[in-house]
Amino acid sequence: MKKPLTSIGIINCLLLIIIACGEDTTFNNDIDNEFEVDIFTEREWAVIQRLSPLPIEPPPSHTNRFADNPDAAILGQKFFFDERFSKDGTVACSTCHSPFYGFADAEATSLGAGRGTRNAPTLLNVAYNKWQFWDGRADTLWSQALIALEGDTEQAGTRLQFAHLINEYYKSEYIKVFGEFPNLTDTNKFPKDGKPGDQQYDNMAEKDKVSINTVFANIGKAIEAYERLLISRNAPFDKYVAGDRNAIGEEAKRGLKTFIGKGVCILCHDNPNFTDNEFHNLGVPQGQLSTDTGRYDGIKQLIDNPFNGGGIYSDEPTVSQRIIDFLEPTSLHQGQFKTPTLRNVALTAPYFHTGGFPTLASVIEFNNAGGVPSGFVGTREGTLEPLHLTVQEAEELVEFLLTLTGELPAEYLLRKPILP
Numbered sequence: 001m002k003k004p005l006t007s008i009g010i011i012n013c014l015l016l017i018i019i020a021c022g023e024d025t026t027f028n029n030d031i032d033n034e035f036e037v038d039i040f041t042e043r044e045w046a047v048i049q050r051l052s053p054l055p056i057e058p059p060p061s062h063t064n065r066f067a068d069n070p071d072a073a074i075l076g077q078k079f080f081f082d083e084r085f086s087k088d089g090t091v092a093c094s095t096c097h098s099p100f101y102g103f104a105d106a107e108a109t110s111l112g113a114g115r116g117t118r119n120a121p122t123l124l125n126v127a128y129n130k131w132q133f134w135d136g137r138a139d140t141l142w143s144q145a146l147i148a149l150e151g152d153t154e155q156a157g158t159r160l161q162f163a164h165l166i167n168e169y170y171k172s173e174y175i176k177v178f179g180e181f182p183n184l185t186d187t188n189k190f191p192k193d194g195k196p197g198d199q200q201y202d203n204m205a206e207k208d209k210v211s212i213n214t215v216f217a218n219i220g221k222a223i224e225a226y227e228r229l230l231i232s233r234n235a236p237f238d239k240y241v242a243g244d245r246n247a248i249g250e251e252a253k254r255g256l257k258t259f260i261g262k263g264v265c266i267l268c269h270d271n272p273n274f275t276d277n278e279f280h281n282l283g284v285p286q287g288q289l290s291t292d293t294g295r296y297d298g299i300k301q302l303i304d305n306p307f308n309g310g311g312i313y314s315d316e317p318t319v320s321q322r323i324i325d326f327l328e329p330t331s332l333h334q335g336q337f338k339t340p341t342l343r344n345v346a347l348t349a350p351y352f353h354t355g356g357f358p359t360l361a362s363v364i365e366f367n368n369a370g371g372v373p374s375g376f377v378g379t380r381e382g383t384l385e386p387l388h389l390t391v392q393e394a395e396e397l398v399e400f401l402l403t404l405t406g407e408l409p410a411e412y413l414l415r416k417p418i419l420p
Ligand code: HEC
Pocket: 080, 091, 092, 093, 094, 095, 096, 097, 109, 110, 111, 112, 113, 116, 118, 119, 120, 121, 122, 123, 126, 129, 131, 132, 133, 134, 135, 141, 144, 145, 146, 148, 149, 153, 154, 155, 223
């Protein structure tokens, strides 16, 4: 749930209190200049240190007991690149999340089995996210994958089709990780194709549905194990914070000052992954796209999803269910979208949930103007006002964002593996 932010003033006061209570910086060993680190005051530096480094390990994935299983990750990488996991055998996760485009694509809205209505986010560091999708309608990575696998505009396949695919090509690898695989020989009991809403699936016996859903969930769990390895750290910005004063240029440093100061970007793009893991209405216009309620419908879909973290396919439902119980769509959620990470943002143009902004400069121009008056759902957040950045300050902000491009994951993770 979103914390109500009444005004920037209050937040700034909070920031000061947090900083004042924070521990002294260990970076500053310049005795002559005790209260400055490079061009930053000690207080500014304490804020900057909140942004780096990215922890080596992503937070644990309690709902998936295979999340850190190396064999599951190897299998998941195969699923990720395997186009047979789609309606017509032409679309894989990698179609829209390509290693060549920072695990996103270059389109405004993605083309899979159909044309989607939102921009594909990067999968680099995706395991650090609390919520998945722009509207947070998935609370785990494994359940996110299931939505893509059956989604009309994504892979548009069916869980029965996928189970038979595993049966044919992946059975021994699957059993090695997950222990057992149902006997699908009787296609009266287990039709070749179908998902909820299709007669073939709906007519199945409940216990057979559970068998198929377990296989389906495990496909997602293997994919999550792979995604958890897509970590990108050690960007020039991180090297700078770690003590290499020349890792980023002077313009970028001034951009960083604006990022945590006059630009108030840090209000939402906080923490080492540059996101508060919350949802906000920036009033990004839908343009030609149909209306999008964002988090409002996202909450409803999360609650209704039998594969959510609190459901029977979750390996640790209690905590997730508690969080879900707390969620209720209200008018406040209308038109809210997730604060995206800014790490590697230079690799993933175009921007915003609509993909309607071609460059980083155009995003900052939008922020600087305090948004636009109409063309979006709900009410724009009250904290968003014109920033009065000069042309130079806006350019420096872009320079700063360019320093957030990290090292890519190991080469073997970027390649399509040999498929069975
Ligand atoms: C047709 C293109 C397409 C395909 C295929 C596709 N995705 Fe996506 N992916 C997207 C788009 C677009 C979004 C954002 C959609 C939204 O927020 O509603 C997205 C969102 C995500 C997210 C959420 C990231 C975040 O930061 O919120 C993850 C994780 C993800 N996809 C993983 C996958 C996996 C795994 C597969 C394969 C099982 C897959 N995707 C298949 C286009 C695609």
